[in-house]
Amino acid sequence: MIYLDNGATTFPKPPNVIRAVNQALTEYGANPGRGGHKMSIKAAEVVYNCRKNAALLFGIDNPENVIITKNCTESLNIVIKGLLKKNDHVVISSLEHNAVLRPLEAMRKRGVDYTIAQAVPYDDEQTINNFRSAINERTKLVICTQASNVFGVRMPIERIAAMCKIHGVLFCADGAQGAGVINLDLKNTDIDFYCTAGHKGLYGPMGTGLLIINSDVHPESLIEGGTGTDSANKTQPLTLPDRYESGTLNLPGVAGLCEGISFVRSKTPERIEAYEMKLARHLYMGLKKLKKVNLYTKIPDSSYSVPVISFNIDGMDCETAADILGRKYGIAVRSGLHCAPLAHNSFGTEQGTIRVVVSAFTNQKQIQSFLWAVKNMTQNKP
Amino acid sequence: MEENILVIGPITSAMKSRDILKKNGINSTLMRTPQGIGFKSCGYSLYIPENIQQAQSILGRSGITVMGKASVKHR
Numbered sequence: 001m002i003y004l005d006n007g008a009t010t011f012p013k014p015p016n017v018i019r020a021v022n023q024a025l026t027e028y029g030a031n032p033g034r035g036g037h038k039m040s041i042k043a044a045e046v047v048y049n050c051r052k053n054a055a056l057l058f059g060i061d062n063p064e065n066v067i068i069t070k071n072c073t074e075s076l077n078i079v080i081k082g083l084l085k086k087n088d089h090v091v092i093s094s095l096e097h098n099a100v101l102r103p104l105e106a107m108r109k110r111g112v113d114y115t116i117a118q119a120v121p122y123d124d125e126q127t128i129n130n131f132r133s134a135i136n137e138r139t140k141l142v143i144c145t146q147a148s149n150v151f152g153v154r155m156p157i158e159r160i161a162a163m164c165k166i167h168g169v170l171f172c173a174d175g176a177q178g179a180g181v182i183n184l185d186l187k188n189t190d191i192d193f194y195c196t197a198g199h200k201g202l203y204g205p206m207g208t209g210l211l212i213i214n215s216d217v218h219p220e221s222l223i224e225g226g227t228g229t230d231s232a233n234k235t236q237p238l239t240l241p242d243r244y245e246s247g248t249l250n251l252p253g254v255a256g257l258c259e260g261i262s263f264v265r266s267k268t269p270e271r272i273e274a275y276e277m278k279l280a281r282h283l284y285m286g287l288k289k290l291k292k293v294n295l296y297t298k299i300p301d302s303s304y305s306v307p308v309i310s311f312n313i314d315g316m317d318c319e320t321a322a323d324i325l326g327r328k329y330g331i332a333v334r335s336g337l338h339c340a341p342l343a344h345n346s347f348g349t350e351q352g353t354i355r356v357v358v359s360a361f362t363n364q365k366q367i368q369s370f371l372w373a374v375k376n377m378t379q380n381k382p
Numbered sequence: 383m384e385e386n387i388l389v390i391g392p393i394t395s396a397m398k399s400r401d402i403l404k405k406n407g408i409n410s411t412l413m414r415t416p417q418g419i420g421f422k423s424c425g426y427s428l429y430i431p432e433n434i435q436q437a438q439s440i441l442g443r444s445g446i447t448v449m450g451k452a453s454v455k456h457r
Contacts, residue, residue: 032393033392033393033394035414036413036414036426041412044393044397045397048393048394048397048398051394062398063394063398064392064394064398227392228393228424229391229392229393229423229424229425229426230391230392230423230424230425231423231424232422232423232424233423237391237392239391239392239395239447240394241394242392242394
């Protein structure tokens, strides 16, 4: 199968990731941070190395501020539900994923409300102005995606964060589609919380995510329990990362994530992005030539997007198109709303789109095969 | 007997402390905090056979909370 659904999760994973998961399961699979024996210490070292690796990739000094979660959604939930109280107000962009929208809808019942600031693709000034206008005296938090998971549009998160700092508002970035392809040096930004998946652009296994805390303000924990330390104390420790990591960690996943981050660091996000962008631009231009194909963005470009492309074919709904691509041509793409109805409202694609996302392992031949398949579909060829 | 372990607590802090000390030329060994030394629950310590006073100062300057010092007979 030609896999172009890398926005959902990257596939394949680098060989060092597979090896690390295997080693964790077969060589030292003890509980990290729970024992004093060699296997437990080795497991804890791997977890610690993962934190250090993430701290280096995202430019923070303290590895303990790297919180390991099970996915980006969990990270966002910790920020949203751990920070917000009754009468707090939040501003989000019009491109947010349901990982932001649904927790905020749930928080309405607890007296939290939110405003959607219109993201204006390719006009950062207007986007920032819209965020500024949406902030009021009750605004505690602004949440913005680093890049749309549907259309690839990048958001000026560093500038929005700087504006939030001036207004005394906390800022959280959803880096699910940006991590691994956008270079980010958090300590030189005003981003307070950076949430991301471990299994997308960081090439780790599914079931891994990160919350990076770049602030003195720490959310309440959402779950409490065993942390392996301070066990006589009935209350949850406040130290990082233990405060947010009750229960046994996903050691094989974290071992793989550590190696996934090493893969990204060795190639560098810039080089990965340059490679993927070249493929994405080729793909976009190929689609652009096809008469019945509708595209919704400008050609992908490093200055304003990540390599994510959405399209539709005239006379064919996106689910049918993805089904034909999968069954007839052996090509995996994502169809539907991509858990981001807000983004579709913004782009007028409420019916959904076909999304194509390349990875560091995609090649030109696969892109050619994909374009050939779509061309056949637009010409109703069997 | 002279004190030779620093009680840290969380394993992440203990590992970070070990790395900081190593950068400063002080070797240490990670270990579970032993019972019977006045710290009543689970956690991790660093066994530091030499320069423990200096080690504690370095960690203090690095923002690491050291819960206390103790002595153990051997490692």
